[in-house]
Amino acid sequence: MPGGRGSPIILAMRSILIRFGAAAGLALALGACAAASGDGYRPQAVAEEQSLRSTPEGLALVRLAMMHRRGEGVAQDLAEMRKLLIQAMAKGEPVAYVEMGLLAANGDAGVPKDEASAVKMFERAWSARLPSAAFFLAQAHYNGRGVTRDLAAARAWSLRSAELGDSRAQFMYGVMNDIGEGGPQDAKTAVDWYRRSAAQNNAAAMNNLASLFAAGRGIDRNDPAAFALYERAASLNNPSALNNMGRWYRDGRFVARDDARAVDFFRRAVRLGERGAMNNLAGMYESGRGVERDPAEAARLYRRAAGLEPERGS
Numbered sequence: 001m002p003g004g005r006g007s008p009i010i011l012a013m014r015s016i017l018i019r020f021g022a023a024a025g026l027a028l029a030l031g032a033c034a035a036a037s038g039d040g041y042r043p044q045a046v047a048e049e050q051s052l053r054s055t056p057e058g059l060a061l062v063r064l065a066m067m068h069r070r071g072e073g074v075a076q077d078l079a080e081m082r083k084l085l086i087q088a089m090a091k092g093e094p095v096a097y098v099e100m101g102l103l104a105a106n107g108d109a110g111v112p113k114d115e116a117s118a119v120k121m122f123e124r125a126w127s128a129r130l131p132s133a134a135f136f137l138a139q140a141h142y143n144g145r146g147v148t149r150d151l152a153a154a155r156a157w158s159l160r161s162a163e164l165g166d167s168r169a170q171f172m173y174g175v176m177n178d179i180g181e182g183g184p185q186d187a188k189t190a191v192d193w194y195r196r197s198a199a200q201n202n203a204a205a206m207n208n209l210a211s212l213f214a215a216g217r218g219i220d221r222n223d224p225a226a227f228a229l230y231e232r233a234a235s236l237n238n239p240s241a242l243n244n245m246g247r248w249y250r251d252g253r254f255v256a257r258d259d260a261r262a263v264d265f266f267r268r269a270v271r272l273g274e275r276g277a278m279n280n281l282a283g284m285y286e287s288g289r290g291v292e293r294d295p296a297e298a299a300r301l302y303r304r305a306a307g308l309e310p311e312r313g314s
Contacts, residue, residue: 049095053128058093061085065099069109078109094128097121101136105145115146126160134161135169142172155182162193170197171205178208187218198229203238206230210244223254234265242269243277250280250289259290270301278305 050059065084068077082103088096100111101121107113119140125133138157141150155176161169174193177186191212197205210229213222227248233241246265249258263284269277282301285294303309 049098049130049132053092053094055091055093058088058091059095061088061091062093062095062099065096082110094125094130094133097125098130098133098136101125101133105136105140115140117146119146129164131161131164131166131169134158134164135166135172138169138172151176151182153182162196165200167197167200167202167205170194170200171202171208174205174208178212187212189218191218201236203233203236203241206233206236207238207241207244210241227254234268237268237272239269239272239274239277242266242272243274243280246277246280250284259284261290263290270304275305278302 061084064074065081065088067074068081068084070076085096085100085103089100098121101118103109103111104114104121105118119137122133122136122140126137134157138154138161140146141157142154143149147153155173158169158173158176162173170193174190174197176182177184177193178190179185191209194205194209194212198209206229210226210233212218213226213229215221230241230244230248234245242265246262246269247253248255249265250262251257263281266277266281266284270281278301282298282305284290285301286298287293300309
């Protein structure tokens with residue numbers, strides 16, 4: 001489908017946003033958007049979310065649209081998906097604004113890429129206090145996608161979403177406090193929000209909380225608690241946690257030293273692209289610990305870790 005400001009989808013989005021956005025004071029910014037650096041938006045079961053302003057009809061349209069996207073129970077039909085989302089937006093369904101915003105942010109499923117319009121979609125959804133809308137606004141401000149990069153704004157948006165229970169936002173707010181981005185560094189606050197996110201099965205939060213336990217930052221040092229969290233996150237295939245499990249077995253921290261198990265964890269992390277694990281596995285090959293010594297393989301892994309060799313499995 002042709003992109004740009006004159007496409008039927010963008011025109012429909014413009015009409016809906018002007019109609020609904022005027023009351024909320026939203027200005028629609030359409031047109032070419034420069035590609036921004038940073039990670040892309042990561043949708044996560046947005047269609048399962050709803051706000052106090054959601055209606056049965058609006059949610060049904062969104063969920064049916066997502067079924068058409070997946071080809072689940074109905075024919076896969078992206079044009080029908082877009083049509084249904086636009087119908088839901090016309091009814092003021094907040095979840096539809098987030099779903100269409102994600103498509104516009106990424107230039108996905110036949111929707112022209114327009115990051116500024118995506119931000120307006122998220123803002124519209126946030127007027128209904130949809131947690132995911134605030135999370136994606138946090139990402140937009142963090143990465144400078146559709147708006148000027150603003151870490152303080154990203155931190156504030158992540159807190160708004162976190163307070164409404166979004167586990168991704170709880171993790172993001174924890175990280176920003178952990179490393180002092182967009183505001184002061186506060187390890188104790190990071191511990192609190194990592195805990196909340198981990199309680200919702202967020203493996204990255206488990207890994208980061210484990211690291212704070214291991215270092216005694218923001219909380220008393222507790223190796224058993226750290227190991228248990230690393231182990232749980234590793235069972236969910238979190239790459240950093242797999243690497244950390246390998247390090248603890250390699251170093252004999254809290255558990256008996258076991259080079260073979262360390263190599264296994266490092267390999268699993270390497271398959272998921274974890275560069276720290278590439279370095280660690282290279283060291284095992286270089287020294288012959290837990291594996292037959294192989295300097296050539298060690299060099300290959302060091303090159304991968306340095307970004308000098310294309311990614312492939314190990």
